[in-house]
Amino acid sequence: MPAPSSPPGAARVPAAVYVLGLSVFALGTSEFMLSGLLPEVAGDLGVSIPSAGLLISAFAIGMVIGAPLLAGATLRLPRRTTLTGLLVVFGIGHVIAALSDSYAVLFATRVLSALACAGFWAVGAAVAISMVPTGARAKAMAIMIGGLSVANVVGVPGGAVLGQLWGWRSAFWAVAVMTAVAIAGVLALVPRVPVPAEPPRLREELRIYANPQVWLVLVTIALFAASTFSFFSYLAPLLTDVSGLSESWVPMVLGLFGVGALIGTVIGGRIADRNLFATMYAGLASSAVVLALVALLAEYPVAVVVLTGLLGVTAFMTAPALNARMFNVAHEAQTLAGATNTSSFNIGNTIGPWLGGLVISAGLGYPATAWTGAALAAAGVAGVALQVRHGSGRVVARSSAQAVAAPSSSSSV
Missing domain, CATH: 1.20.1250.20 (MFS general substrate transporter like domains)
Structure with missing residues (x-):
């Protein structure tokens, strides 16, 4: 219900x-x-x-x-x-x-x-x-x-x-x-949630995968996660080998990213319900800009440290909106929506470090992982645009409650 x-x-x-x-x-x-x-x-x-x-x-x-x-x-x-x-x-x-x-x-x-x-x-x-x-x-x-x-x-x-x-x-x-x-x-x-008189059927829940909006959200989430972790997975060697910081700085910068992530999560949780698509646009576009700046300023330690903390804010500001969007387009199939969210994020967490490793192995250097992340985040912005174009068609002041009340015309469930 x-x-x-x-x-x-x-x-x-x-x-x-x-x-x-x-x-x-x-x-x-x-x-x-x-x-x-x-x-x-x-x-x-x-x-x-x-x-x-x-x-x-x-x-x-x-x-x-x-x-x-x-x-x-x-x-x-x-x-x-x-x-x-x-x-x-x-x-x-x-x-x-x-x-x-x-x-x-x-x-x-x-x-x-x-x-x-x-x-x-x-x-x-x-x-x-x-x-x-x-x-x-x-x-x-x-x-x-x-x-x-x-x-x-x-x-x-x-x-x-x-x-x-x-x-x-x-x-x-x-x-x-x-x-x-x-x-x-x-x-x-x-609380105890009793099994309903009509328990959900897996076949019925699987119908969400016939909805193009579900796949658009899935791809956008994977691009979002890959953009962050293509860079973050190789942050330590970038800090020491490119920015010239000592190894003792690595835990502090990792912690700064975590603080930024916590701040971003709070911000995203407060604004996403009122402006779901706008939050996704802002978070992914800002992440692309931050990652591009990291790539350009990788030799300057102060810039990299500050931008890493800022990336935590912009990336995790996006996450609540992406999660909520999946639940909105899945409608009644809420358990599989949660499962799809989890798989999508971890697909991105797997692809991102792999792509980062490829550019390093190609001899492009650690800053190239940030360029890779910026490109993936930009692709995520395009994913949001496709959701808007083929889904609700509106961006501003669109709450998740409204999205559920007026589901996308392409929905098949």
Whole structure:
């Protein structure tokens, strides 16, 4: 049953949505913390750093596959039970990883944890959307994405510090503890949602993929994520090899990006429900400009540091609007909408670093990753333009509530 409508920004968001954001903090910390733990993991398990880096790829691939797979498999299960079960699996995966001395077992636990993480994102996003009016969808998604932003600010650097002090396993134990707290929060505050008399059918939900608007949003999300991570994945060597900063600056600049991401998420959550398409235009276009400036000014450390923080703002300002747009065009298929969002972001997270690596391997240098990101962000702007042209046809002052009330003419569901 669709959520009731209310004026954009006027509705209160229930505490359960904040609990879901807290859960995402634990999930996001795990997803990104290995970036700061690769030397410790490689040295302890006797593998190369590139091999240890495959653990990050394993998680991303698990997220892409796991979101639609688990969304479909759990479609008829009670939502709170599903969320709790996925968190339990996620936590157990980290306990096993912390106890293991085997690279193969660690690899398997990363895939397992990613599957659970993807399922939680898909189901949790649908639950969050169901608990708020349509005019507060972007705000609810901003709270969930905010958990990821805080993970980048606190969780990921914290995991790196734990790894340096007590070994990489301590970071996995810390995530397991955070997951236990999240489980308690879900059980205490997320309401029971009974299985409807007419449970949703997977075949019916799959019809959203006959809607061209869904594919346009999917591609735009992937371009958005790829634009950010084609550059961000290689930020550390750019800072040290091109900008001339010492390695001690890298965690601080990563933290600055996280702070910018948190600010951007808050801004996006506040404005996207009132100006959905305008927010997407502004965020993607601004990201393209910021990335182009990074490429031009890569040799100037102050400029790169400031622009990295600004990129966090512009990129994550866009994310709540993109999420809300997918839920709008998916209409009743809210669980698969959440799954599609998750897969789309992680497709971009996989393609972006790959493209960045290609331009580096071609001898174009680390600044070329920023040019790549700028081009991808510009393509994302074109994706938004196509959505406007073939969908609602209007950009300004278009709330997500209005978008649901007047769905696009191309919709087939």
